[in-house]
Amino acid sequence: MSKVVMTVDDSASVRQMINFTLKNAGFQVVEAVDGRDALSKLRQTSVHMMITDLNMPNMDGIELIRSVRGQSSAHRFIPIIMLTTESQPSKKEEGKSAGATGWIVKPFKPEQLIAVIKKVLG
């Protein structure tokens, strides 16, 4: 059965690019537009991993990662990859201490995305 990946980003074109790449590689994709949307979708579906942007309205990526890693979360052990374009390394550090598994620097090419997913998902 193909693995389900959730992509969280407020930019439709980033979501579409990720969706397109992952579907081609045989994954199922669930899209969410921000952290709040992601959390509510996670309550209904179960996913194998998550790719999230950090800067988003309503609920940003850092807070999302923290909630997913929370004690009561059903998804607390899934790999989470954060997308960073941030100029400050502090944002990445913040994401890591929130519990992100890895990161990929935007912009990236489809094959880099797949390589990172293979790395954390097997």
Added chain:
Amino acid sequence: MNDNVMEVFRAEAAELLSDLESALLGLETAPNDKTVVGTVFRCLHTIKGSSAMVGCNEIASFAHELENTFELVRREIVPVGRRLIDLTLSSVDLIRAMLDGAGSPAIERKAEEIVLALGALNSPSASGEGAVESALPAGAVCVDDQRNNSYSSETGPGDQIAGGRTLPDIPTEKAPRVESGTSYGSDSDVEKRLSTYRIFFRPNPEIFSRGGSPALLLSELRGLGECNVTACIDDIPDLDGMDPELCYTSWDVILTTSADINSVRDVFIFVEDDSQVKIDVVDEQGPDDQPRRRLGEVLVERGDLTPEQVAEVLGKQKRIGELLIEEGLVSPGKVQAALMEQQHIDKIRVRHGEPPAASVRVPAAKLDSLVDLVGELVTVQASLGQLASSSKIPELRSIAEHVERLTSELRDNTMNMRALPIGTTFSKFKRLVRDLCGELNKEIELVTEGAETELDKTVIERLNDPLVHLIRNCVDHGIETPDARLAAGKTVQGTVRLSAVHSGAHVLIQIVDDGAGLDTDAIRAKAVEKGLIAADAELSEKEIFSLIFSPGFSTARQVTSVSGRGVGMDVVKSSVEALRGSIEISSRKGIGTTITLKLPLTLAIIDGLLVKVGDGHFVLPLSIVEECVELTRDDIARSHGRRLTIVRKEIVPYIRLRERFQINGNSPDVEQIVVTGSNGSRVGFAVDKVIGEHQTVIKNMGKMYRNVQTISGATILGDGTVALIVDVPKLVEGVELQEFARA
């Protein structure tokens, strides 16, 4: 990047720009509102991110400069002022212009002007704070330098990564290494020299709660080359003091690979900051003049011991590893790791001196008799296992377990010798399609999937001719001529997809084309003309399609040199059936045709799950078993007579083998449901008892029972009784038909 993505990006950018515009106007009235500043920043950030993603580097680098400025605004280093808002508003217009048509010199000049003006705003004199420069992150202030970088990057638009746009990230980030790591082969100037690395990896105990997996990292290392892994479990506490969510294990890995040390380090990129990772080169491949390294030396070099300690202990002349442990100088785990390293390097050096492994040709008959013997051995082993488990001699049990392990390894190895990837056959078809295209003036691409699917050698060989027929048919009858395709609104190039996939105990081979599809009326008319059916016969679509397999049938109006003599399909059908397989056609007019061949893995031995119903034993192929759950009387009462149960929030229908095979007697209070999955659907089988895994040697049923549909064979158990092997798909199909008939 395709047009679709570009379109989404344009629409999104337009929306963001108008958001940005209204936020800026809002800022003019309320310059100190932090949420509005945040909105501006986020809009710019998203524009930057997505434009870089779709390859609009010009917009990306420009938005980056704006974002930098607003980062300073956000941190209250640069104040919000009339000039800033003016500049940003004209930037919005400029980005709009860039979206419409990038690259005009006027736009570039304007962009440079704005960036310079922004730079002036950012600079200390403008903001009136002398200490600002040192307070800023490196790279954020030096707009001029950065601009040079980002603009020079545009000369190579294909390479988005190397661009200076993300430059502020790079000096502190290790991320770019991941990216370079994905394309190992590119360093062509690096010689393919083998090096041996010693890697010590102690993950942060909390690695699991960050979604990391040491097992994945280790298997990634294994993918790099020859690899030996020792797990050091000395630190695992007693069960009482253990937190199951923490990782207590560390690993010693010895890896011989042609990859360089950076590629090895890249494996740990996501974890190296908070885990302990030590990578040393221990052995470069070179002339074999170095003496074999002794255990003591290895330990000293690893820093686990001093030479003096070794010398002292050596005086006692016992095996050094045991002694060192007795003395409490190193833990058993460390000695184990060092021994492993020693052996690994010895092995590599020995191999280095040996010629490469040769292959031997063996007549197929010899392999066949080997398979038969292994089958007999498995049966005998089963009785030995049964005897041992009922005997009171513990030694016998351990011997029986050894025999069992060896037998199953022997079985797998023997089967493996006969299995070949189907890809060798697939590659021949590419040529076939290419040649046929030239002959017929068509444009067709053959896409193959699942070339690595392994099948018994004889099956592959006997499959060749049927597949050639089917593909020829596709190319000749299925795919239309380029003109006809264009007229039907399709791409000029047709596609034939050839795929192989394991499905339970079968291999499914599919040939899918996007051609004209089958014309039921034409088939029907032809069949009537040939006298195959009566003119007024009522046939379902499926029955009409199956007419194609009748001898002497061809619907092509013209006989071509490629196909169309009607000798193909009936021959195909009989040869597939000779392999105990089946063939099916589905088609939609104007959209395409799918032909599915279903072939059993003709392995003489399978892994099965042995279950018991009443006094009878049954075997379900283990490959399709997903899990076993209990079924209590209460469950049955609760489901109101429907044969449904809930497994992990999913409704699964089940079949009671007791009813199906009409076994007398009462079922126990708690029955077991074996949940199987095949062809994407899950079906459970209710049985009295699940006995366990069983190596199943398939014996054919006798003549009398050949035609029993729901049983695919039988096997002999250790005590000599016979267990029937359930043909799960056939059984499910049978029940489904019955249910439909009832409904």
